[in-house]
Amino acid sequence: MEIVIETPNSPRKRKGANWEKYGWMYMRISGALLVALIFGHLLVNMVLPEGGVKAIDFAFVAGKWANPFWQAYDCLMLWLALIHGTNGMRTIVNDYAEKAAVRKTLQIVLLVTCVALIILGTLTLTTFDPCIDPAAHTYLPSICK
Numbered sequence: 001m002e003i004v005i006e007t008p009n010s011p012r013k014r015k016g017a018n019w020e021k022y023g024w025m026y027m028r029i030s031g032a033l034l035v036a037l038i039f040g041h042l043l044v045n046m047v048l049p050e051g052g053v054k055a056i057d058f059a060f061v062a063g064k065w066a067n068p069f070w071q072a073y074d075c076l077m078l079w080l081a082l083i084h085g086t087n088g089m090r091t092i093v094n095d096y097a098e099k100a101a102v103r104k105t106l107q108i109v110l111l112v113t114c115v116a117l118i119i120l121g122t123l124t125l126t127t128f129d130p131c132i133d134p135a136a137h138t139y140l141p142s143i144c145k
């Protein structure tokens with residue numbers, strides 16, 4: 001069976017949305033956003049804190065995720081990077097997997113893994129409660145009153 005993959009940036013002859021083009025555009029737009037988000041992430045987590053990378057511990061993460069801005073920031077980075085990485089892997093699978101069944105299987109594995117990680121990561125970010133330990137007010141007094 002011959003497999004035809006859309007050319008992302010050439011005029012389309014078939015009807016319907018050109019998903020390959022949107023995927024191609026997504027890689028560039030998310031790539032540009034990721035540069036800003038990842039450098040911001042490295043700066044805030046590793047460069048600015050006193051003591052550098054050694055400052056990262058449970059209390060550091062709890063403090064960051066007590067702030068909705070950092071929850072939204074990390075959530076955006078998680079979604080953009082996971083969809084970017086998965087779509088990039090899909091391109092590589094399309095380039096190298098020659099058998100249709102192998103290609104389909106790998107694409108399903110990629111999709112399931114991506115959806116599972118997005119759900120797990122988003123749940124972690126949005127439901128994280130550092131004060132779940134009754135003794136937490138002793139080591140996180142400013143967050144757990």
Ligand code: HEM
Pocket residue numbers: 027028030031032034035038081082084085086087088089091092
């Ligand atoms: C620093 C931010 C990033 C930028 C600027 C960036 C940019 C890009 C661009 C423009 C492409 C498309 C290349 C093409 O179509 O020829 C691409 C592909 C890809 N990216 Fe990223 N990316 C970034 C971060 C990431 C991250 C965090 C991951 C992993 C989660 C990732 C995984 C991939 C993969 C697997 C591909 C496919 C490579 C291929 O087609 O050979 N990238 N990236």
